[in-house]
Amino acid sequence: MRIAALCGMGFGTSMMLKLAVEDVLAAEGIKGEVLSWDVGSFRSQQVDVVVASSDMRRQLEGAEVPVALIDSVVNKDEIREKVLAAIREHQAEGG
Numbered sequence: 001m002r003i004a005a006l007c008g009m010g011f012g013t014s015m016m017l018k019l020a021v022e023d024v025l026a027a028e029g030i031k032g033e034v035l036s037w038d039v040g041s042f043r044s045q046q047v048d049v050v051v052a053s054s055d056m057r058r059q060l061e062g063a064e065v066p067v068a069l070i071d072s073v074v075n076k077d078e079i080r081e082k083v084l085a086a087i088r089e090h091q092a093e094g095g
Contacts (some may be wrong), residue, residue: 001032001087001095004042006052006060013073014038017051020079027080030087048095049086051079066090 003021007013014036021034035047039059042050047065054069066086070079
């Protein structure tokens with residue numbers, strides 16, 4: 001499973017999300033690769049799930065994969081809940 005952690009520039013917020021998502025995967029025993037990118041780069045990449053802050057909502061409309069929009073990048077419970085929901089959605093779609 002490939003998960004893209006996105007932000008506007010591909011550095012700050014995406015790195016925080018990347019680390020948080022890696023923690024979720026490890027805690028749940030889910031094998032996956034988490035990549036930190038800027039929002040413009042991810043559309044040309046093959047990913048299964050996208051994780052981004054809620055302020056990226058408009059840029060991610062029409063994404064062809066499940067998207068987890070995070071309101072607070074420091075809220076580990078929110079990140080866990082939304083990432084796992086997006087992973088379940090991906091799996092339900094045959095991923």
